[in-house]
Amino acid sequence: MLKKFAAFAGVKGPVLTIVMDGYGLSNSEVGNAIAAARKPTLDRLFADYPHIQLRAHGTAVGMPSDDDMGNSEVGHNAIGSGQVYSQGAALVANAIASGAIWQGEAWKQIIAGAKAGSGCIHFIGLFSDGNVHSHIDHLKAMIVRAKQEGIKAVRVHVLLDGRDVPETSALDYIEPFEAFLSELRSGDFDVQIASGGGRMKITMDRYDANWRMVEEGWKTHVLGEGTQYASAAEAVKALRAEFPGVIDQDLPAFVIARDGKPVGPIVDGDAVVFYNFRGDRAIEITRAFEETDFDKFDRKRMPKVTYAGMLQYDGDLQLPKRFLVDPPAIQDTMGEWFSKSGITQFACSETQKFGHVTYFWNGNRSGKFAGETYLEVPSDRVPFEQRPWMKSAEIADALIDALRSGKYQALRCNFANGDMVGHTGNFRAATMAVEAVDLALSRILPVVDAMGGVALVTADHGNADEMYETDKKTKEPARNKDGSFKAKTAHTLNPVPFILYDNVTGGRLGLRQLPNAGLSNIAATIANLLGLEKHAKWDESLLTVK
Numbered sequence: 149m150l151k152k153f154a155a156f157a158g159v160k161g162p163v164l165t166i167v168m169d170g171y172g173l174s175n176s177e178v179g180n181a182i183a184a185a186r187k188p189t190l191d192r193l194f195a196d197y198p199h200i201q202l203r204a205h206g207t208a209v210g211m212p213s214d215d216d217m218g219n220s221e222v223g224h225n226a227i228g229s230g231q232v233y234s235q236g237a238a239l240v241a242n243a244i245a246s247g248a249i250w251q252g253e254a255w256k257q258i259i260a261g262a263k264a265g266s267g268c269i270h271f272i273g274l275f276s277d278g279n280v281h282s283h284i285d286h287l288k289a290m291i292v293r294a295k296q297e298g299i300k301a302v303r304v305h306v307l308l309d310g311r312d313v314p315e316t317s318a319l320d321y322i323e324p325f326e327a328f329l330s331e332l333r334s335g336d337f338d339v340q341i342a343s344g345g346g347r348m349k350i351t352m353d354r355y356d357a358n359w360r361m362v363e364e365g366w367k368t369h370v371l372g373e374g375t376q377y378a379s380a381a382e383a384v385k386a387l388r389a390e391f392p393g394v395i396d397q398d399l400p401a402f403v404i405a406r407d408g409k410p411v412g413p414i415v416d417g418d419a420v421v422f423y424n425f426r427g428d429r430a431i432e433i434t435r436a437f438e439e440t441d442f443d444k445f446d447r448k449r450m451p452k453v454t455y456a457g458m459l460q461y462d463g464d465l466q467l468p469k470r471f472l473v474d475p476p477a478i479q480d481t482m483g484e485w486f487s488k489s490g491i492t493q494f495a496c497s498e499t500q501k502f503g504h505v506t507y508f509w510n511g512n513r514s515g516k517f518a519g520e521t522y523l524e525v526p527s528d529r530v531p532f533e534q535r536p537w538m539k540s541a542e543i544a545d546a547l548i549d550a551l552r553s554g555k556y557q558a559l560r561c562n563f564a565n566g567d568m569v570g571h572t573g574n575f576r577a578a579t580m581a582v583e584a585v586d587l588a589l590s591r592i593l594p595v596v597d598a599m600g601g602v603a604l605v606t607a608d609h610g611n612a613d614e615m616y617e618t619d620k621k622t623k624e625p626a627r628n629k630d631g632s633f634k635a636k637t638a639h640t641l642n643p644v645p646f647i648l649y650d651n652v653t654g655g656r657l658g659l660r661q662l663p664n665a666g667l668s669n670i671a672a673t674i675a676n677l678l679g680l681e682k683h684a685k686w687d688e689s690l691l692t693v694k
C-alpha cells in the first residue's frame with residue numbers, strides 16, 4: 149500500500165488524467181496546427197488554471213540522446229511508471245556497441261538455426277533511422293555480423309517509414325543501403341532486399357486494429373506474392389509514379405524478383421529476425437510466425453523457421469519466445485501500486501491508442517491489475533485525415549459515463565487525434581483534430597466538477613505542433629518545388645503541457661515547475677491528488693498544496 153500523503157487528504161471525487169496524444173508546445177506559429185486551431189476550452193485552461201511544461205523527448209524518456217524525439221511508447225511508459233528507464237533504442241544500441249548481443253543465446257540460435265537449415269537469415273523491420281520502432285544501423289550491424297559468422301545468404305524485407313522520418317525519404321535510405329550491400333556482397337555472401345511496402349499498408353498493424361495489414365505483409369514477405377520489381381529503388385519509383393501524392397508510409401507492397409521468381413520468400417529452415425524493438429506494431433506479425441493455432445488469417449504456408457524479435461514485445465504473453473536484447477524491466481508502475489492501494493482505475497481510448505493507456509501505461513504488460521477496468525472504442529479503419537475527429541466524441545461519452553458512475557477513483561484516457569492526424573501531414577485536418585479534442589474536453593470537464601474531482605491535462609509528445617519540415621540549412625520551413633510547405637509527419641522535440649484543472653479545492657492546489665520536470669513526474673502528482681504518498685521509486689510530484 150502507498151502511504152497516506154500528509155499534506156493533502158486527496159480530492160473527494162475522481163482524478164482524471166487526459167493524454168492529448170501528439171500535443172506539443174511550440175513557440176512558433178508557422179506550421180503549428182495547434183496554434184491555428186480554434187480551441188476555446190484549452191485556451192481557458194491555459195489562461196485560468198495552474199500549468200507547467202514537461203519534457204517529453206530524449207533522455208527525459210529514456211531515449212539515447214536529446215536529439216531523439218519522444219514517442220507514445222516511451223511517453224506512456226514514463227507517465228505510467230513514474231520512472232525513466234533506458235528504452236529499447238538505447239538498450240539495443242548499447243548491446244551492439246558492447247557486442248553483448250552476439251554473445252546472447254538468441255543470436256547464437258539464429259546463426260545456428262540458419263546454418264543447420266537453409267543457410268538464410270531474413271531481417272524484417274521498419275527501414276529508417278527514426279529510432280521509434282527500429283534503427284537502420286542495428287540492421288546493418290546484424291548483416292555485417294552474419295557475414296562474419298559465415299552465413300551465406302541474407303534477405304531484407306523493408307517497411308518504408310515516412311512517419312517517424314520525412315514523408316518521402318524512402319530512397320534516402322534505400323540507395324545508400326544498396327551501396328552498403330554491394331560492398332558486402334561476395335562469392336559466398338548473397339545479400340538482397342527481398343520485399344517491402346509502406347508501414348501503414350503492411351505488417352505493422354497494432355492492437356488488432358486491422359489484421360488484413362498483417363496478412364498482406366505475410367503474403368509479401370513470406371509467400372513472395374505480389375507485384376514484382378527488379379529492385380526496391382525501382383519499386384519505390386514505379387509506385388510513386390503510379391500513385392502520385394501517396395507518401396512512403398502508405399505505398400503498396402512490392403516483391404523483388406528475378407526471372408519472375410521472388411528472390412526471398414521465407415521457407416523451412418530459414419531464420420527470421422524481426423528487428424523492431426518497439427512492441428505495439430511487432431506483436432501481430434510475431435504471432436503469425438510463432439502460433440500454431442492461429443486464426444487471424446489463412447497463412448497458406450507456415451514455414452518452420454528460427455524466429456527472434458529484437459526485444460521481447462510482451463513479457464506476460466512471452467511474445468516472442470526468442471529475443472536478441474532484454475527489454476527494459478519496468479517495475480512498480482502506478483497501475484500496480486494504485487491497485488495495491490485499493491484505488492479503482494479506469495482506462496479508455498480508441499483502438500489506435502488503446503494499448504498506450506493499458507499495455508504501455510502498465511510497463512508493457514498486457515494483463516490488468518486488480519481493480520482496473522478497460523474500455524476500448526473501436527477505431528475507424530480510414531485514413532485519419534478523412535476523419536480528424538476520430539473517436540473523440542465516443543471516448544468523451546465513455547468517460548462521462550465512467551465519471552458519473554462514481555465507481556472509479558483514478559481515470560485515464562488518450563485522445564489519439566493530434567498524433568494520428570499529425571502523422572498524415574495534413575495541416576487542415578490536424579487543426580480539426582485539435583478542435584475535436586477541445587470539444588471533448590468541454591464536455592468532460594464539467595462532469596469532473598460535478599463529481600467533485602480534478603483533471604490533469606497533458607500529452608505524451610508533440611506532433612501537431614509542427615506540421616512543416618524545417619530546412620536544415622536555413623532553419624526556415626522547408627518548401628516543395630512548387631513552393632508549398634513540405635509536410636512533416638513525425639513527432640517533435642517540444643515539451644508538452646501539464647495543466648491542473650481544479651474547481652473543487654478552493655485554489656489550495658498548484659503545480660511547480662521543477663527544472664527538468666518531465667513525464668515521469670506525473671505519477672507522483674496523481675498519487676498526491678489521490679491523497680497518497682508517491683512510491684519511493686517514482687520521480688518527484690509537481691503538486692503544491694497551500
Ligand code: 3PG
Nearest residue numbers: 219220221280311312567
Ligand atoms: C507510430 O507507430 O504510429 C509512430 O511510429 C509513432 O507514433 P506513436 O509513438 O505516437 O504511437
Ligand code: CO
Nearest residue numbers: 220567571639
Ligand atoms: Co505518433
